[in-house]
Amino acid sequence: MIGCGSPEGGDDAAGPLAVRAVRARVGRQVEVVETGSPLRVLDLLEGADVVIVVDAVRSTGGGRAPGTLVRAKADGSAALPAELRSSLSSHGLGLAEALGLAAALGPVPRVVFHGVEVGTAQTGAPLSPAVEAALPALVDAVAASVEEASG
């Protein structure tokens, strides 16, 4: 279970915060990592059966209300949605690009992605009210994925 994001990045803290809460509930069943870099996800795919990634997202054109939860899957046959390919992470490589690269280099495990639409990703800002309100539901959804993967 990987929480992507920056704890000081406003709503960008959603990933790390969510995995911390999930870890408290179901942590024994899963290896937990927090990272600010999607590229790190690439390193972590090795040896995993299932990788659950939690991240803050921002739809282009602002089509989605802040706090909206999203979910996507990728396995050998289906890649993450192309929209996740954008290189808008602080590491120059978006999550889907990192996974795409891993797939280009070898077999990849099943990936389950949980996201929450950001309100603001400004450094130093707290969670926006919408994302803060959505956090419990996000945690529930992620925990369910962990249970499902471990079952």
Add this chain to the structure above:
Amino acid sequence: MTHRSVEVPVVARVEGEGALHVRVDDGEITRLELEIYEPPRFFESFLRGRHFSEVPDIVARICGICPVAYQMSAVHGLERLFEAEVPEGTRELRRLLYCAEWIESHMLHVHLLALPDFLGFDDAIALARGGFKEAVERGLRIKRLGNDLLAAVGGREVNPVSPVVGGFSKAVSARELRAFLPRIEDALGEILQVADLVAPLEMPVLPRDAELVAMTNPLEFPMNEGDLASTRGRLFTAAEFEEVSTELHVPHSNALHSVFADTGLPYVVGPLSRVVLNEAALTPLAREAATRAGLHLPTLDPFASMAARVAETALALEEALRLIEAYEPPSPPRVAIVPRAGRATWTTEAPRGTIYHRYDVAADGTITEAKIVPPTSQNLRHMEHDLREFLPGVLDRPDEELTRLAEMVVRNYDPCISCATHFLRMDVERA
């Protein structure tokens, strides 16, 4: 009057996000703005009122890819102000930490950001699928070595080991470090293969004039310690940094552009600056890697930065080997600190170049003011300067090629545009 605009809405494959606006009227560039979507630097205000002991953990989060650079500048500056003497062996361990960060950062940039550029691929995936799978795997392998070494020495999320003011919270064991030796030995061979890959690359040239700035140190290739120098003969200390270099706020960008206070002109920090100013301190393997990568020193051509990164990776690997073989854990791993009021200043050499930290500290050890000048900030104006020099010679090219060339000029600096923001843009159906 012919008018042509080149708008690169997103400069792909730099760290973060950026845009480039260029306007050409009758063959002349009338507007050139590199727009950086970097948020204001909240961390400096975030640090106000914090106890000095919290600083390393806080600043480590400013940059997800170069936390060591931020931590090292902070702890050294504060230790000097507090006149703290760190335990024997701390210096070496900190240098090892920095080696790991250079390895990780440079290999990422070379293989995933720069190579697709110079080989004509859209991105690293296309590169891997386009016959360069082995090269990408090798690059990631060396990068991973840097990551793992960094985690072993400097700690990770669940790892309590970490740099503190006064040393380390815990010193990694010699046994754990020696376990890295076989991988480092392998990487020493592989980095020369990387050099051979880089050498024949067709890349633009930009023999422009520039003043390069980096730290120098009579004892070693600089990472954590040294004074600052430039290719035009400047010599100054970290304590003098804010007199020598000043920051300008530009209307089109959220970031700040550094220039020399006396001339108002920009300068360049980074691997090329370091290698040019510290050529004599290159380790044997670094020298060989530099030659094989096609680096002819001295040079001011920004496109030589790729070869400089390869040379620095070789140096970092060689230094890591030496440091690990001689390693004895500092014991105790840290010293007690007695704070005092004053100003702490320090520079270190982050992967992207010199980084400056300043902390004003109250008698009780709380931070009253902080100022951090990252390397990318210092390079921003020079990126625009390079574009103004470079683009006129290629204006006749079609827009798409022109865009790619402009992107390449910016990518030479491996800019870290939004050091602490991270988000995904997506358009999928609601789950």
